[in-house]
Amino acid sequence: MSKLKTAFVCQQCGATANKWLGRCPDCDAWNSLIEEAAIAPGRERSRSGLATSGRPQRYEEVRTDDAVRVGSGSLEFDRVLGGGIVAGSLVLLGGDPGIGKSTLLLQVAAARAKEGFSVVYVSGEESERQLKLRGDRLGLEGGSLFLYSETELERVIDALRRESPALVIIDSVQTIYSSKFSSSPGSISQVREVTAELLYFAKSTGTPVFLAGHVNKEGNLAGPKALEHMVDTVLYFEGAKHHAHRIVRATKNRYGAAGELGIFEMTSRGLIPVENPSGLFLSERPRSAPGSVVVCSLEGTRPMLLEIQTLVSTSGFGYPRRIAVGFDQNRLSLLLAVLEKREKISLAGEDVYVNVAGGLNVSEPVADLGLIASVASSFRGQPVDTDSVFIGEVGLAGEVRAAQQVPLRVKEISRMGFERAVIPSGNCPIDNAPADLQIVGLRNLSELMELIF
Numbered sequence: 001m002s003k004l005k006t007a008f009v010c011q012q013c014g015a016t017a018n019k020w021l022g023r024c025p026d027c028d029a030w031n032s033l034i035e036e037a038a039i040a041p042g043r044e045r046s047r048s049g050l051a052t053s054g055r056p057q058r059y060e061e062v063r064t065d066d067a068v069r070v071g072s073g074s075l076e077f078d079r080v081l082g083g084g085i086v087a088g089s090l091v092l093l094g095g096d097p098g099i100g101k102s103t104l105l106l107q108v109a110a111a112r113a114k115e116g117f118s119v120v121y122v123s124g125e126e127s128e129r130q131l132k133l134r135g136d137r138l139g140l141e142g143g144s145l146f147l148y149s150e151t152e153l154e155r156v157i158d159a160l161r162r163e164s165p166a167l168v169i170i171d172s173v174q175t176i177y178s179s180k181f182s183s184s185p186g187s188i189s190q191v192r193e194v195t196a197e198l199l200y201f202a203k204s205t206g207t208p209v210f211l212a213g214h215v216n217k218e219g220n221l222a223g224p225k226a227l228e229h230m231v232d233t234v235l236y237f238e239g240a241k242h243h244a245h246r247i248v249r250a251t252k253n254r255y256g257a258a259g260e261l262g263i264f265e266m267t268s269r270g271l272i273p274v275e276n277p278s279g280l281f282l283s284e285r286p287r288s289a290p291g292s293v294v295v296c297s298l299e300g301t302r303p304m305l306l307e308i309q310t311l312v313s314t315s316g317f318g319y320p321r322r323i324a325v326g327f328d329q330n331r332l333s334l335l336l337a338v339l340e341k342r343e344k345i346s347l348a349g350e351d352v353y354v355n356v357a358g359g360l361n362v363s364e365p366v367a368d369l370g371l372i373a374s375v376a377s378s379f380r381g382q383p384v385d386t387d388s389v390f391i392g393e394v395g396l397a398g399e400v401r402a403a404q405q406v407p408l409r410v411k412e413i414s415r416m417g418f419e420r421a422v423i424p425s426g427n428c429p430i431d432n433a434p435a436d437l438q439i440v441g442l443r444n445l446s447e448l449m450e451l452i453f
Contacts, residue, residue, distance in 0.1 A: 008033040014188045014226060036183040069255075073111020076264060076273035077104070079302070080235060080248050082256015085167070088206040089255065090199050092173070092228065093248075094213040094221045095237025100246055101212045102126075104237070104264070104271050105169050106135060108210070113145035117166035120159070124151040124175030124185075138270040151185065153178040153194050157201060165207060170198065172212040173227075186214075195230050228252060239266075243359045245280065246271060250300070260300030278305040278416050281358040287386055291378030294389045294418070295370035296409040297362050303405070303412040305389060307357040308367065310374040315351045326356025327371065328363065335394060339372050342398035342445050345379060365393040366403040369422065372445065373452055384452050387419040398445040402426030413437060422451065 008017045010033050015026035017033060024032050069084030078084045081091070095101045106121065113119045123131055128147040135142070146163065150156050153176050160168060170176060177185035178193045195211070202209040211231070213221050221228060228234050232254045239246035249261040263280070264271040274280055282305055286292055291310040296303055308327070315321065324332045332354055340347050352375060356362050369392035377384045391409055393401040403409075406427040413421045414434035423430075425441035433439055442448055 006035050009036045009188045011188055014192070034183075034187065036181070036187060036189050070112075072108045073114075074108065074262075074271075074273055075275075076262030077108065077248065079300075080250050080256075080260050080262040081233065082250075082253050082260070085208050086232075086255045087208060088202050089208045089233060090195075090202045090211065090231045091208070091233040091235065092211045092213050092221070092231040093235045093237060094215050096215060099237045099239060100264075100266060100271055101237050102171055103134070103138070104248070105171060105210055105212060106131070107138065107140065107270050109145055109167065109169050110135065110138075110140040110143070112167050113143035114141055116144060118144045118146070118163060119167045119169070120146045120148055120163055120165040121169045121171070122148045122150060122156055122159075122176075123171045124149075125172060137268075151175055151177060153197055157197060160201060160207075161205075164205070168198075168202075168207055168209045170209065170211045172214060173198075174214050191227060195227055199230055238361075239359065245274060245359070247360070257300050261302070277302070278412065281306050281360065282416070285357070288383045290381050290383050291374050292386075293370045293374040293377065293384050295362070295367045296389050296391050296413055296421075297364050297367060298405055298409065303409045304360075305412065305416055305418075306360060306362060306367075308362075308370050308374045309355045309357055310371070310378045311353040312347070312350050312375060312378040313353075315349050320347070320349060321351040321353075323352070324354040326359065326361050327354050327367070331365075331368075332371070334396075335368055335372055336375065338394060338396060338398060339375060339445070343376075343449060345376060347375075347379070350379070365401075366391050368392065368394040369400060369424075369442070369448065373448060376449065377452065380453065382453060385420065388422055388452075389413045389418050389420070390422045392422070392424040392442065394445065400424045400426075400442045400444060400448070406430060407432070410434065410437065410439070422448075 008020050010024040012029040012032045013027040015024055021033055023030050069086055071084050072078055093101055109119045109121050127149045131147050148159060173191060173194055174186040176194045177190050181189050183189050198209050215221055234252040236249045236251055238249060244265050246264045246266055247261055250258055252258055263274040263277045265274055285307050293308050294305055295308055296305055322333055336347055336352060339345050370390035372394060373384055373390055391403050395401055402424045406423055407430055410421050410430055410433060414437045420438040420440060422440045422442060425443045428441035430439060
């Protein structure tokens with residue numbers, strides 16, 4: 001009788017070792033190696049190929065006229081996907097527990113089924129009765145929606161091939177296991193095998209497949225990093241539980257722009273798309289408050305107006321505090337050093353607290369100009385003009401560098417009713433600028449101080 005071959009597999013990066021090690025030699029993770037069987041004896045790996053023609057095709061012979069996107073029933077979700085659902089695509093949606101992944105996927109499934117398309121919702125976490133209770137609470141209509149509670153991969157694939165659905169949803173990929181492996185569901189080998197089989201099914205049949213994925217305590221998708229490389233699109237569900245809105249962000253998309261995001265509002269009837277995000281984030285903005293400044297950030301292809309709030313107060317300790325919520329901490333320290341060196345504003349004994357109202361994270365450097373204006377306004381106790389929006393990256397020499405897609409941002413500023421856009425001089429003049437909007441170009445921080453004070 002042959003001995004079962006095993007290996008110790010790192011649950012963080014997927015590296016293998018012949019013996020147990022306390023620390024993974026590849027990713028340096030501690031206590032992450034678990035013994036797994038390579039493959040159960042007597043089981044052979046059998047997969048359907050990706051190719052549909054059986055031979056290499058010339059570039060000109062490949063047809064794309066039938067690769068039409070279909071709507072998901074939500075304009076915001078279609079925006080994140082790049083315009084709709086692509087046939088044969090494999091989409092991974094990750095997020096914290098309870099943030100709304102299953103709710104969103106069930107709404108998408110019901111919307112497609114309502115249009116007459118066959119949809120199979122496979123759940124490894126809930127029974128069909130629990131899914132039905134959730135759908136009734138959301139007021140969904142079943143139509144041609146099929147619910148299937150199963151965790152074994154082979155049974156799931158067989159059921160999908162019998163039904164031939166137009167859309168498949170797997171909730172979640174960490175709960176499905178293959179009988180070829182003796183390891184528990186959610187392990188590195190199981191997640192890799194399940195994703196690979198579903199990838200082959202999607203490509204060979206042209207059926208789009210959505211996968212719900214868990215995240216670990218660091219906020220990354222649980223499982224091997226290869227999981228994100230195998231799928232076509234990776235979406236992250238973001239949002240704080242004390243905020244009503246939820247954000248779906250595309251970090252990888254083979255069929256659209258990476259970085260695109262959709263904004264939803266969580267209600268008792270499910271997730272409702274937000275058509276005007278700028279109005280949502282500026283709805284409670286105080287008027288004539290020192291430290292309150294509006295910036296225009298570009299998320300994917302969508303410009304959004306956000307409020308940056310800063311509070312500068314005298315430090316009661318020897319070491320001043322620098323706290324930022326929604327803004328990069330290192331970027332804040334850099335900009336404070338530039339402001340202190342170039343404009344002689346002494347912040348050595350001041351605590352600086354920065355918050356992006358609404359819970360959204362701003363990573364674009366074009367928010368630098370607005371942040372510096374906000375800090376200077378709070379330090380002097382003088383409010384900035386409430387009808388101005390600031391755009392521009394600030395360099396270490398105090399210069400204001402040109403930004404990207406300024407005409408698109410300016411249109412959003414005019415649409416929201418603001419009267420002045422403060423932009424880098426390198427972006428002036430702007431062709432076809434709105435007539436009711438004043439455009440002010442700045443070259444350095446000295447001109448910014450003269451403008452706001």
